[in-house]
């Protein structure tokens with residue numbers, strides 16, 4: 574294994590922030606991973622695991638060891654005529670994995686097409702889009718316990734998924750590395766979900782009436798490409814904030830002042846689109862220094878000039894949080910992992 578010193582992470586994070594790691598290595602097997610974790614020189618430093626770097630914001634150089642997980646491989650187990658278990662190692666690219674499943678005509682992940690990042694990171698924040706989350710098809714994941722270096726299996730319940738949440742983002746944070754993930758997918762009679770977002774109108778544009786899972790994927794890809802900035806062109810990490818859920822009383826209070834506020838029921842709470850709140854505060858398309866809120870999607874903060882530091886992006890996000898709090902009394906929470 575090649576451990577590199579003072580390694581630039583600019584290409585390892587989709588924000589394109591130019592920071593360095595004291596040490597950096599790519600890990601391609603569990604053996605390599607445990608070997609490096611047993612190394613007493615490595616144990617002196619803090620550790621950071623990276624997948625595709627599409628949900629992190631580095632605010633400073635990382636004075637520790639960054640390990641990029643490149644474990645590869647996909648396997649399948651046919652359960653019956655209707656269902657199949659598909660297992661992917663952590664380092665497989667998420668979108669390529671979704672396309673592999675669609676190529677086999679396995680249904681369940683099509684609405685999650687084109688989400689950046691790796692399969693191993695998908696349970697971290699229970700990735701979701703267009704009415705689907707991975708928790709809908711997730712069966713289990715294998716993780717390495719960083720304290721004991723023993724491989725453990727986490728079932729659905731143990732992962733305790735929530736909206737952009739799981740045990741790995743809360744009490745399990747920094748304690749486990751996800752090594753592989755297993756999904757249960759359909760082989761026929763797929764559940765087609767087109768009611769969310771602009772999928773139906775995009776399918777109409779494509780001239781499709783009774784969509785296949787492959788056509789749903791195509792529609793999702795088209796919508797995402799037209800709405801979201803491509804990190805290869807302009808640095809970003811997708812939605813920077815979560816959509817807040819607020820108590821009914823608070824919602825009714827705010828609604829008196831803003832009757833047009835979009836909202837959705839969420840159990841006892843009411844979910845409000847963070848993008849709408851940010852836009853109402855005048856941030857859409859606004860640029861300060863090297864950082865801006867994206868002109869088509871205010872929830873996305875972009876490295877507009879390509880020269881932004883992580884600190885600048887972070888400060889920009891703080892200004893947004895403060896102005897939303899002042900105008901609506903609602904506290905936005907960052908979705909992106911701040912390092």
Ligand SMILES: Cc1cc2nc3c(=O)[nH]c(=O)nc-3n(C[C@H](O)[C@H](O)[C@H](O)COP(=O)(O)OP(=O)(O)OC[C@H]3O[C@@H](n4cnc5c(N)ncnc54)[C@H](O)[C@@H]3O)c2cc1C
Pocket residue numbers: 587621622623624625626627628629642663688689690691692693694695697698699700701702741749750751752801802803804809810811812910
């Ligand atoms: C343009 C764009 C659009 C996006 N759209 C969506 C969307 O629609 N829905 C959505 O949910 N997300 C979206 N995201 C966010 C991002 O794609 C997901 O959060 C993705 O799962 C991150 O994967 P990654 O491998 O890049 O994670 P990284 O950024 O590499 O890591 C994220 C966090 O997970 C930790 N980590 C990484 N790998 C492991 C592992 N194997 N085990 C334990 N911890 C690990 C890291 O230390 C870090 O804290 C978008 C991002 C971009 C740039």
